[in-house]
Amino acid sequence: MSEQADIDTWLGYLEQVLAPLPAAEREDIVVEARAHLEERLAAGLSATSALAGFGKAETYARAFLEDHKLNTALDSQRSVAMVRALLSVAGQSLIATLGLIMFLVFSLTTLGAIACILLKMAQPQMVGVWSEPGYFALGALTDPPKVPEMLGGWVYPILISIAVIDAWLARFSLVLALKGIKGQSGRE
Amino acid sequence: MYKGVLELALMRLLQDGAQYGLKILDALRTEAGLDLSEGTLYPLLHRLEKAGLIKAEWRHEAEASHPRKYYGLTPAGATELKVQTEIWLDLTGQLNAFLQRGIKP
Numbered sequence: 001m002s003e004q005a006d007i008d009t010w011l012g013y014l015e016q017v018l019a020p021l022p023a024a025e026r027e028d029i030v031v032e033a034r035a036h037l038e039e040r041l042a043a044g045l046s047a048t049s050a051l052a053g054f055g056k057a058e059t060y061a062r063a064f065l066e067d068h069k070l071n072t073a074l075d076s077q078r079s080v081a082m083v084r085a086l087l088s089v090a091g092q093s094l095i096a097t098l099g100l101i102m103f104l105v106f107s108l109t110t111l112g113a114i115a116c117i118l119l120k121m122a123q124p125q126m127v128g129v130w131s132e133p134g135y136f137a138l139g140a141l142t143d144p145p146k147v148p149e150m151l152g153g154w155v156y157p158i159l160i161s162i163a164v165i166d167a168w169l170a171r172f173s174l175v176l177a178l179k180g181i182k183g184q185s186g187r188e
Numbered sequence: 189m190y191k192g193v194l195e196l197a198l199m200r201l202l203q204d205g206a207q208y209g210l211k212i213l214d215a216l217r218t219e220a221g222l223d224l225s226e227g228t229l230y231p232l233l234h235r236l237e238k239a240g241l242i243k244a245e246w247r248h249e250a251e252a253s254h255p256r257k258y259y260g261l262t263p264a265g266a267t268e269l270k271v272q273t274e275i276w277l278d279l280t281g282q283l284n285a286f287l288q289r290g291i292k293p
Binding site: 042055 | 213238
């Protein structure tokens, strides 16, 4: 196989692995790599030597693909897309793992608050705040204590506030983790 | 940290004028003594361009068989370069003084 054919094969494969990128961005990366490689060939380098600096096409493409995935997730502002993007890098990134843990914690407390609101509507005596010397309980209890519940109807705005704030914190954890990874990728 | 140094050296190089990838790579190797590969440089250029620190344009030059993508520093990049240079000089100044402590001239 000729030197030029080796280059063409590598570039063809690079174009394939960059398929998730928008066409213009993909073409930009491939054309730039082609110009670089052909200039090296023209200077007398072999195709093998010229390609060595780029490494395997899938390895070279990975940085572009990960950057695209993080940017797309951030731009979409959709929690599902952000969770997917973080899950894809969680194995190599402590920030992604921490972001996902925080998201999980705040999501669970949001769901817990919503569940308490629904339960309060169906079984008012089971949800509330109970306090007496040496005893304090907040939330939903299957066997509430005999002392009077303290909040009454005020438990609704409190639970709604918890649900809204924690839902915002869950989403904020994802945004913060994605921005942290993007910043870190340039400074490691 | 190494990528941070690359980023700093790259922006400093582009402060002198726009350059294309292959020339940037060779200049960073020979002038800055940084042993980097194409697989490191191009994704970094791509990321800095997305961050708005550098801008790119394709140029068709008579002596080249292919168009070349030239990268230049943006005003935001120039500001970032100034900040990062001050941090770097301060850090290395302190570290050098620390390492040379007790060494007789």
